[in-house]
Amino acid sequence: MKRRFRLTSTTDFERVRRFGKSYAHPFIVLITLPNEIDHSRIGVGAGRSIGNAVQRNRAKRILRETFRPLIPSIAAGWDMVILARKPMTDARFDEIGTALTGLLTQAELLEKTP
DSSP, rough: GGGGGBBOOOHHHHHHHHSSSSESSSSEEEEEEESSSSSSSEEEEOOOOSSSSSHHHHHHHHHHHGGGGGGGOOOSSSEEEEOGGGGGGSSSSSHHHHHHHHHHHHHHHSSSSO
């Protein structure tokens, strides 16, 4: 994912987590907050409940890859944090994609169907 579409600083993550609206699914949590930029940015996280470093990094890579084809369909002007949950480690790639698309639809962030 290109750098301009990523949340990189800790303060951005904290701002979104503190003031954003969250949408939950058994596999992932989506937290959204409007920004002042002409494009949307995403941050991906996985806590220690997921497992060791290898499992956490794998979960984050899967979430980024699931999100990548959705970027052209995302409404501009939003910061998003996607957090992995423990059941995601046993889920298939298409199930995670369906969950993410469902949460983005619920948050009304998809402008057109991907």
